Amino acid sequence: xxxxxxxxxxxxxxxxxxxxxxxxxxxxxxxGAVAGSAYLYFAVFARMRMSSDVAENGAVRRRRxxxxxxxxxxxxxPALFGLLLLVVAAASWVFPARSSLLEFSRAETQFLFPxxxxxxxxxxxxxxxxxxxxxxGAVIMVFAYPGTSGGGRFRAAAGMWILLMIGHVYFTxxxxxxxxxxxxxxxxxxxxxxxxVVIAAVTAIVGLGVAREIAARPVTTFREAVAALAxxxxxxxxQVVLWPFVAAVRxxxxxxxxxxxxxxxxxxxxxxxxxxxxxRTDRLFDSAAEDILDRHAREPAKPAARYRAxxxxxxxxxxxxxxxxFVWKGALQTFRVIDRRVLLRVVLVLFWLSAVVVLVPRARGxxxxxxxxxxxGSGFATLMAPQLLRLDLRQDLQHLELLKTWPVRAASVVRGxxxxxxxxVTGIAWxxGAVALFFSAAVFxxxxxxxxxxxxxxxxxxxxxxxFAQYTIHNATALLFPAWVPAGSGRPRGVDAMGQRLIxxxxxxxxxxxxxxxxxxxGGLLWVAFYRSVGPWILVPAAxxxxxxxAVEVLMxxxxxxxxxxxxxITSVERPE
Amino acid sequence: xxxxxxxVVRRYGxxxxxxxLSFAVDRGEIVGLIGPNGAGKTTTLRTxxxxxxxxxxxxxxxxxxxxxxxxxxxxxxxxxxxxxxxFEYLTVEEHLRLTARLYAVSDFEARAAALVEELxxxxxxxxxxxxxxxxxxxxxxxxxxxxxxxxxxLFDEPLTGLDPIGIRRMRDTxxxxxxxxxxILLSSHLxxxxxxxxxxxxxxxxxxxxxxxxxxxxxxRADLAAAGSSLEQVFLRVTGHDPTPAA
Numbered sequence: 001x002x003x004x005x006x007x008x009x010x011x012x013x014x015x016x017x018x019x020x021x022x023x024x025x026x027x028x029x030x031x032g033a034v035a036g037s038a039y040l041y042f043a044v045f046a047r048m049r050m051s052s053d054v055a056e057n058g059a060v061r062r063r064r065x066x067x068x069x070x071x072x073x074x075x076x077x078p079a080l081f082g083l084l085l086l087v088v089a090a091a092s093w094v095f096p097a098r099s100s101l102l103e104f105s106r107a108e109t110q111f112l113f114p115x116x117x118x119x120x121x122x123x124x125x126x127x128x129x130x131x132x133x134x135x136x137g138a139v140i141m142v143f144a145y146p147g148t149s150g151g152g153r154f155r156a157a158a159g160m161w162i163l164l165m166i167g168h169v170y171f172t173x174x175x176x177x178x179x180x181x182x183x184x185x186x187x188x189x190x191x192x193x194x195x196x197v198v199i200a201a202v203t204a205i206v207g208l209g210v211a212r213e214i215a216a217r218p219v220t221t222f223r224e225a226v227a228a229l230a231x232x233x234x235x236x237x238x239q240v241v242l243w244p245f246v247a248a249v250r251x252x253x254x255x256x257x258x259x260x261x262x263x264x265x266x267x268x269x270x271x272x273x274x275x276x277x278x279x280r281t282d283r284l285f286d287s288a289a290e291d292i293l294d295r296h297a298r299e300p301a302k303p304a305a306r307y308r309a310x311x312x313x314x315x316x317x318x319x320x321x322x323x324x325x326f327v328w329k330g331a332l333q334t335f336r337v338i339d340r341r342v343l344l345r346v347v348l349v350l351f352w353l354s355a356v357v358v359l360v361p362r363a364r365g366x367x368x369x370x371x372x373x374x375x376x377g378s379g380f381a382t383l384m385a386p387q388l389l390r391l392d393l394r395q396d397l398q399h400l401e402l403l404k405t406w407p408v409r410a411a412s413v414v415r416g417x418x419x420x421x422x423x424x425v426t427g428i429a430w431x432x433g434a435v436a437l438f439f440s441a442a443v444f445x446x447x448x449x450x451x452x453x454x455x456x457x458x459x460x461x462x463x464x465x466x467x468f469a470q471y472t473i474h475n476a477t478a479l480l481f482p483a484w485v486p487a488g489s490g491r492p493r494g495v496d497a498m499g500q501r502l503i504x505x506x507x508x509x510x511x512x513x514x515x516x517x518x519x520x521x522x523g524g525l526l527w528v529a530f531y532r533s534v535g536p537w538i539l540v541p542a543a544x545x546x547x548x549x550x551a552v553e554v555l556m557x558x559x560x561x562x563x564x565x566x567x568x569x570i571t572s573v574e575r576p577e
Numbered sequence: 578x579x580x581x582x583x584x585v586v587r588r589y590g591x592x593x594x595x596x597x598l599s600f601a602v603d604r605g606e607i608v609g610l611i612g613p614n615g616a617g618k619t620t621t622l623r624t625x626x627x628x629x630x631x632x633x634x635x636x637x638x639x640x641x642x643x644x645x646x647x648x649x650x651x652x653x654x655x656x657x658x659x660x661x662x663x664f665e666y667l668t669v670e671e672h673l674r675l676t677a678r679l680y681a682v683s684d685f686e687a688r689a690a691a692l693v694e695e696l697x698x699x700x701x702x703x704x705x706x707x708x709x710x711x712x713x714x715x716x717x718x719x720x721x722x723x724x725x726x727x728x729x730x731l732f733d734e735p736l737t738g739l740d741p742i743g744i745r746r747m748r749d750t751x752x753x754x755x756x757x758x759x760x761i762l763l764s765s766h767l768x769x770x771x772x773x774x775x776x777x778x779x780x781x782x783x784x785x786x787x788x789x790x791x792x793x794x795x796x797x798r799a800d801l802a803a804a805g806s807s808l809e810q811v812f813l814r815v816t817g818h819d820p821t822p823a824a
Contacts, residue, residue: 322679
């Protein structure tokens with residue numbers, strides 16, 4: 001089977017490379033290849049040409065600076081990241097996600113499932129196939145790593161690779177075990193439950209340690225919270241039970257080749273143990289494989305996402321604006337792919353965490369931590385989510401053949417496609433922003449309440465403006481340059497495609513600045529004129545003026561790009577690989 | 578005329594898929610559009626319903642030019658493609674409801690119930706496309722096209738994936754719509770179906786219209802007389818695939 005796997009992998013890689021070279025004849029891919037290559041050169045090779053000492057010292061300096069900011073990070077970095085890994089591992093049981101290792105392509109299902117192969121061999125094949133993808137992912141992540149030496153990059157790439165593989169195999173095990181929980185045999189259910197019990201026990205031991213630490217010493221600042229977690233994870237029983245998690249992250253955090261060489265064997269042991277655990281769950285894999293086969297048999301097209309016909313509680317009225325029909329369609333798409341039980345669990349966990357840090361004055365430091373993290377999350381959702389959540393024309397271009405037959409004004413189509421994802425992103429950013437605002441007293445204790453509230457409210461007002469502006473730009477790009485924006489959820493890969501995305505990202509940000517400029521100038525003028533008399537509260541009307549101007553621009557832009565939709569030719573739409 | 582096509586040309590880069598095509602379809606007519614693979618049938622249908630813009634030429638749907646009054650023209654036509662394009666996250670009933678909303682169908686509930694019955698979709702109303710067979714999905718596309726009253730119906734291989742009972746029902750459905758006054762243009766490789774159902778046939782090859790008329794008219798044409806009287810024989814002769822030499 002290994003030979004067959006290697007054959008499939010090499011043929012796929014060779015043909016893909018040929019295809020990518022062939023498409024360089026198209027100017028957009030050539031331009032993308034130039035941009036992508038330039039990025040790689042400046043991000044990696046130019047830095048590699050720096051003296052390795054300078055680069056190494058830079059990395060160490062940065063870590064020391066972070067350590068000074070958060071004491072305990074230098075000495076207990078691996079333990080803290082191991083703790084984070086435990087949280088992710090535990091969360092995978094509460095918020096289930098399907099492992100991509102079990103996602104066989106249709107060709108694999110048709111060729112390999114009827115072949116005389118055991119389930120274990122099939123899993124081995126997927127493990128082998130995933131190595132290249134994971135390795136490529138690790139190398140790409142390392143490219144984004146701040147400047148360091150060639151040796152440092154190698155260590156980071158290898159460390160990232162083993163960490164990603166551990167994660168990959170672990171999530172596969174969880175997926176299989178979850179399938180086993182539905183087993184008809186009590187013994188099968190017991191086997192499936194065992195790893196969940198182990199993770200729960202480890203979490204309980206560490207949680208107990210954290211509670212004891214808070215009881216012994218009040219945690220009033222973010223720094224103290226980090227220090228407390230560092231203390232817990234490097235002492236006693238928590239240190240013992242966290243060992244596999246710490247071992248997994250240690251290679252990527254190693255500063256020297258010697259440290260790396262010492263860390264790799266332990267990480268490899270964890271990886272091998274996980275592989276053995278997954279391969280030994282053959283019986284469970286059968287039930288998961290049945291699910292996969294069944295799904296592939298029912299879904300002839302490659303499923304972009306698995307939807308379930310859940311009732312959403314919104315029946316589309318037979319009359320009204322066409323935009324509402326698009327919003328309804330988007331809402332159904334969202335609520336049929338998101339498990340509402342998982343959503344409820346997220347809210348419960350957030351509520352529980354918030355309640356604990358509010359009710360326990362000794363845990364004030366954790367309030368700071370939550371405040372900072374949710375503020376970062378809100379900013380990320382506002383600025384990056386419109387790039388990632390493509391429930392708009394970028395995805396619906398794959399249904400262009402249907403959309404084009406509808407008797408709906410082009411501007412209404414564009415607006416309808418934009419509204420729902422923009423509302424979702426705004427909602428997420430508002431939720432996180434509200435939590436950050438709630439904990440702002442702990443994070444910015446030296447800042448006046450007037451400033452905190454006015455800044456928070458102004459940010460909330462500006463959030464929809466920023467989000468709608470970005471969605472307008474993304475959809476305008478999809479209509480004006482359809483060949484640059486792949487339809488559906490899949491994306492072309494390769495250096496040329498990466499270059500294309502970089503060019504598009506740069507153009508989007510530039511357009512966003514231009515889009516916001518009139519509103520920002522108007523808001524700024526209001527600030528200059530009234531700050532002395534009104535104080536920080538002037539931020540709120542300034543943000544309101546800016547948001548209204550952006551809203552008008554969005555309306556005008558959607559009308560203006562209507563003709564582009566009318567002109568859009570189905571043959572010019574880019575199909576994903 | 579419900580459909581009027583005047584000198585339509587459609588090019589993909591340097592390749593001409595449809596060349597100087599002109600024809601008309603009146604209300605109550607069922608016109609079969611046939612031709613070998615790559616003849617330009619699907620491009621013609623896609624151009625007629627506004628998915629593709631013609632490179633040149635004019636298309637009028639029930640009195641509305643699809644180039645200058647696209648919304649009015651689109652309201653009056655329904656296109657049933659060969660490949661069922663459905664939203665993976667909407668159920669059968671929701672697809673029908675969405676269509677009814679976009680086309681302002683007033684008596685949706687009654688129409689939907691009758692169509693579900695007619696197309697044998699009963700019990701599948703709450704199913705997602707992923708849970709349906711290809712034939713069933715094809716029926717959903719057809720149901721979306723028929724849930725509203727339209728002057729023009731365009732079918733591209735409407736029988737693909739249907740079982741024999743489904744084929745018979747679909748044939749009856751198409752005939753009934755024509756009797757009720759719809760103009761129907763139907764592209765299919767099933768020549769016996771075209772011969773049985775269509776009142777007129779247009780044969781295309783390499784983007785051009787090479788024959789237009791009833792099967793009897795075509796069979797009696799001097800250059801085709803030797804081919805025989807069936808549509809299949811006429812088709813083979815007119816497209817140059819008939820082994821028997823011309824008379």
